[in-house]
Amino acid sequence: MNELDKVLQSMRPQEPSPGYLDRGLARIDDFNASSHLVSSVWRYATIGLALLFAVSLMLNVTNWIDERREAASGKMFVSSELRQEGDLLIRETRYEYPRIPEKTNE
Amino acid sequence: MTSEELRDCYVKHRRRLYFVALAITLDRQTAEDAVHNALVHLLAKNHRPDNLSAYVMRAVRNAAIDIARSRRWDEPMQQEFLVGTDEVLSTMSPRMLTKAFRKLRRAERETIVLHLYAGMTFQEIADLRCRSINTVSAWYRRGLVKLRTVLEVNHE
Numbered sequence: 001m002n003e004l005d006k007v008l009q010s011m012r013p014q015e016p017s018p019g020y021l022d023r024g025l026a027r028i029d030d031f032n033a034s035s036h037l038v039s040s041v042w043r044y045a046t047i048g049l050a051l052l053f054a055v056s057l058m059l060n061v062t063n064w065i066d067e068r069r070e071a072a073s074g075k076m077f078v079s080s081e082l083r084q085e086g087d088l089l090i091r092e093t094r095y096e097y098p099r100i101p102e103k104t105n106e
Numbered sequence: 107m108t109s110e111e112l113r114d115c116y117v118k119h120r121r122r123l124y125f126v127a128l129a130i131t132l133d134r135q136t137a138e139d140a141v142h143n144a145l146v147h148l149l150a151k152n153h154r155p156d157n158l159s160a161y162v163m164r165a166v167r168n169a170a171i172d173i174a175r176s177r178r179w180d181e182p183m184q185q186e187f188l189v190g191t192d193e194v195l196s197t198m199s200p201r202m203l204t205k206a207f208r209k210l211r212r213a214e215r216e217t218i219v220l221h222l223y224a225g226m227t228f229q230e231i232a233d234l235r236c237r238s239i240n241t242v243s244a245w246y247r248r249g250l251v252k253l254r255t256v257l258e259v260n261h262e
Contacts, residue, residue, distance in 0.1 A: 004253060008203075008222060008253075011191060011200055013188055014187055016120070016137075020120065020141075024141060025113065028145055028146075031109070
């Protein structure tokens with residue numbers, strides 16, 4: 001065995017410090033805790049947005065059904081003057097307005 | 107990869123991971139930091155590799171290289187990375203051998219440390235470095251020759 005082999009075998013690299021394992025495990029646990037928090041926030045935010053969207057959709061559908069019902073019962077009309085101007089403007093006559101009769105050529 | 111899998115891998119291979127980092131940083135504290143940084147980085151990435159231990163070792167090596175790059179190589183050593191185990195200390199101090207190690211190329215130094223002290227085979231080192239086993243054994247031989255030369259010059 002030559003001198004270099006002896007020297008190399010007589011020395012060893014420093015072993016890791018006593019807290020090395022625990023610090024690593026703590027880093028993993030910390031990361032898990034923080035990522036759990038972030039994923040929880042994301043989950044609740046997604047559920048909240050989905051609920052908002054569902055409520056908004058439900059209100060829109062209800063509104064649309066009401067409008068259809070009003071139109072069917074003759075409480076909505078499109079005036080002929082506005083139609084002649086080329087704009088597709090629709091004016092709703094709600095309950096408080098009296099129904100305007102259609103113009104006739106007579 | 108789940109955190110439990112990474113946790114198990116770390117517990118099982120912690121010493122080898124430490125040596126992979128130490129062979130690059132030559133400093134205990136920064137080697138430990140490199141291992142821990144790599145663990146967090148892997149958790150954040152959440153990738154599922156085929157061979158977890160090899161993947162973690164490569165990540166640790168990359169983290170150690172990042173730390174070593176951010177540090178000036180010629181800055182004074184805080185501690186020698188080698189410690190003596192018997193009376194050979196009287197003729198050759200750990201500081202001298204550490205200085206000699208710092209004069210080697212990184213690949214040579216890594217190969218000597220991982221093979222001699224971490225007990226890794228040339229094939230395992232070749233897998234870690236994505237090189238052939240012949241290249242790794244050549245690094246080892248060249249490293250020993252350089253080490254011998256440096257130590258002879260310093261000893262005279």
